[in-house]
Amino acid sequence: MPGMMRVGAGANTPGARMASGWAAAPPVICGDRVVFTPHAEPVLNCLDLFTGRLLWKKKKGSFLYVAGGFADRLLLVGSDSVAAFDMADGKAAWTHKLQPSEGRPCGRGVATDDHFHLPLSSGQICTLALSDGNVSSRTYLPESSDEGAVLGNLVMSQGLVLALGPEGLTAYEQRGRRLWCGSRPHWRKIPPTAGPC
Numbered sequence: 001m002p003g004m005m006r007v008g009a010g011a012n013t014p015g016a017r018m019a020s021g022w023a024a025a026p027p028v029i030c031g032d033r034v035v036f037t038p039h040a041e042p043v044l045n046c047l048d049l050f051t052g053r054l055l056w057k058k059k060k061g062s063f064l065y066v067a068g069g070f071a072d073r074l075l076l077v078g079s080d081s082v083a084a085f086d087m088a089d090g091k092a093a094w095t096h097k098l099q100p101s102e103g104r105p106c107g108r109g110v111a112t113d114d115h116f117h118l119p120l121s122s123g124q125i126c127t128l129a130l131s132d133g134n135v136s137s138r139t140y141l142p143e144s145s146d147e148g149a150v151l152g153n154l155v156m157s158q159g160l161v162l163a164l165g166p167e168g169l170t171a172y173e174q175r176g177r178r179l180w181c182g183s184r185p186h187w188r189k190i191p192p193t194a195g196p197c
Contacts, residue, residue, distance in 0.1 A: 021064070022039060022060055022063070022065070023065040023108075024037075024039050025037055025065055025066045028066055028068060028069045028074065029049060029069065030070075030071075030072065030073075030087050031049075031069075031087060032048065032049045032050065033046055033047070033048065033049060033069075033087045034046070034047050034048075034049045035047075035066065035069065037066060042059055042060050043057050043058065043059055043060060044057065044058045044059075044066070044074075045057055046058075046074075046087065046090060055090075056089060056090035057090070058085065058090045061078070062078045062079050062080065063076040063077065063078040063079075063083075064077050064078055064079060064105060065077055065108065067082075067108070067109055067111070067116060068111060069087065070084075070111060070116075070130050071130070072086060072087050072088065073085060073086060073087060073093055073130070074087055075111075075116060075130070077105050077108075077109065077118065078105075079104055079105070080097065080098050080104065081095055081096060081098055082095070082096045082098070082118060082128060082133065083095040083096070083133075084130070094132055094133035095133065096128055096133040096134075096135070098126075101122065102122055102124065102126060103120040103121030103123075103124075104120065104121050105118055105120060105121075106119050106120060106150045106151055106152060107119040107150075107152040107153040107163070107164070108153040108154065109154055110154045110155060111130065112156060114129060114131060115127050115128065115129060115130060115136055116130055117139075117154060117156075119150075119152065119153070119154050119163065120151075121150060123140060123141040123151070124138050124139060124140045124141070125138070125140075125151065125154070125161075126138055150165055151163040151165070152165030152170075153165075160172065
């Protein structure tokens with residue numbers, strides 16, 4: 001597709017989806033707590049970082065992965081929701097239920113400042129406030145993207161949004177300083193580069 005930088009064949013493959021089931025994650029340290037999620041067991045374990053003592057356990061349920069620890073909360077992404085849990089006791093602080101029209105998570109999201117940006121199978125990035133789980137904005141793939149394109153895992157670096165799917169990498173450049181706005185943003189496509197990176 002002209003105008004999009006791609007690495008690998010078939011980037012943004014239509015129909016690509018996150019696997020159902022738990023995705024492996026390294027331990028997450030948040031303050032004086034560490035959360036460990038054994039892949040073969042259906043639980044999250046929260047331990048005291050200094051003593052290793054078990055503080056609380058929680059069933060993984062329909063959650064797919066640990067998105068990270070932010071302030072005193074653990075963020076989990078599920079097949080149809082995103083939820084934050086207090087690190088102190090494992091109790092739910094907030095839950096954002098995804099609507100069927102939004103689609104399902106299609107990759108790992110990324111946190112910036114006090115927001116979490118979640119890629120969805122509907123071709124949008126849903127931005128949630130980490131404080132309360134409310135939607136701050138929705139950002140959509142450019143209209144000229146491949147039909148049925150899926151974002152994949154997100155990374156932000158130096159003004160670029162990188163989306164890594166199962167078969168390739170797509171880079172989008174933001175126009176201006178503000179990328180995340182309430183409705184469809186204005187995107188400028190990056191021409192393919194010549195020569196080695």
